[in-house]
Amino acid sequence: MADELDTALDRAAELLRSARSIAVLTGAGVSAESGVPTFRASDGLWEGHRIEDVATPFAFQRNPRLVWQFYNARRANVGTVKPNPGHHALAKMEGRWGENFTLVTQNVDGLHRAAGSRNVLEVHGSLYRTRCTGCDEIADRGLEPLGELPTCPACSALLRPDIVWFHEPLPEDVWEAAALAAHRADVLLVVGTSAVVYPAANLIPIARGVGGAKPEPGKVIEFNLTPTEASELADVGVYGPSGQTLPRLCERLGL
Numbered sequence: 001m002a003d004e005l006d007t008a009l010d011r012a013a014e015l016l017r018s019a020r021s022i023a024v025l026t027g028a029g030v031s032a033e034s035g036v037p038t039f040r041a042s043d044g045l046w047e048g049h050r051i052e053d054v055a056t057p058f059a060f061q062r063n064p065r066l067v068w069q070f071y072n073a074r075r076a077n078v079g080t081v082k083p084n085p086g087h088h089a090l091a092k093m094e095g096r097w098g099e100n101f102t103l104v105t106q107n108v109d110g111l112h113r114a115a116g117s118r119n120v121l122e123v124h125g126s127l128y129r130t131r132c133t134g135c136d137e138i139a140d141r142g143l144e145p146l147g148e149l150p151t152c153p154a155c156s157a158l159l160r161p162d163i164v165w166f167h168e169p170l171p172e173d174v175w176e177a178a179a180l181a182a183h184r185a186d187v188l189l190v191v192g193t194s195a196v197v198y199p200a201a202n203l204i205p206i207a208r209g210v211g212g213a214k215p216e217p218g219k220v221i222e223f224n225l226t227p228t229e230a231s232e233l234a235d236v237g238v239y240g241p242s243g244q245t246l247p248r249l250c251e252r253l254g255l
């Protein structure tokens with residue numbers, strides 16, 4: 001088993017050494033070792049509610065208090081956690097590839113930036129920000145407690161978390177930048193995501209050039225505990241906790 005992991009890490013390092021442009025897609029698994037719960041683990045519930053029942057615009061219309069309870073609990077949790085060695089390894093890699101390294105994250109916890117990553121595209125929004133349901137103003141509120149039904153200082157309308165819920169479009173400029181990074185990438189790392197949520201999961205076929213969109217298909221390397229929906233399109237699968245496997249990859253790259 002250890003041999004299999006070593007072989008996969010060797011192959012991953014070899015692909016990366018010859019890559020000019022790298023994109024990364026991360027999901028909740030990269031933050032699991034920091035103590036942030038993932039979405040689709042065996043219980044996968046928040047106080048008995050499925051994520052699909054609290055993370056939609058319809059849920060917010062129906063019961064904004066419940067939805068704010070969910071997000072205030074998540075904001076409080078994120079205030080107690082720190083980036084783990086997996087986040088730090090990705091920040092180190094950006095140091096080596098510079099502007100040719102783009103980190104696309106589905107996470108809303110801010111831990112990649114806290115680890116020092118700079119070129120970060122948050123495609124599902126951020127727990128740090130609020131958006132006004134009246135005037136649309138977006139504000140960075142850090143992790144300060146926001147109360148049960150926070151309102152806009154400018155127009156008094158109800159605030160919502162600046163998070164992309166199911167049935168909502170991703171922010172267009174952020175999504176376009178993410179798709180371009182995947183299209184340009186020689187290698188895409190897919191880290192800690194079940195790859196079942198779209199359009200984020202489409203970055204994998206985009207990087208591969210499925211449909212003939214790229215002269216030279218990009219390589220895909222998956223880092224997860226287990227194979228996922230992404231595995232079929234992956235050239236290499238590195239299975240183990242990303243807080244351990246990503247630092248081992250960095251060692252092989254001399255970082």
Ligand code: BJW
Binds near residue numbers: 124164191
């Ligand atoms: C480790 C580890 C360790 C653990 N080391 N690994 C039917 C078919 C296809 C699509 C749809 C459909 N019905 C609806 C849709 C569309 C829908 C969708 O994709 N649904 C699917 C579930 C089927 N998508 C949308 O609605 C999107 N919008 C959209 O399509 O808009 C269209 C539109 C256009 C124009 C106008 C209007 C609309 C929006 C999607 C937004 C998703 N948002 C969420 C909630 C955010 C709320 C919040 O955070 O509070 O984002 S859903 C939730 O899932 C969250 C995550 O970012 C996202 C992805 O989850 P992730 O990160 O992959 O986590 P997990 O838990 O699933 O996986 C963790 C993985 O880590 C596992 O694999 C573990 O093994 C691994 N792991 N420990 C390494 N130590």
Ligand code: ZN
Binds near residue numbers: 133
């Ligand atoms: Zn307002």
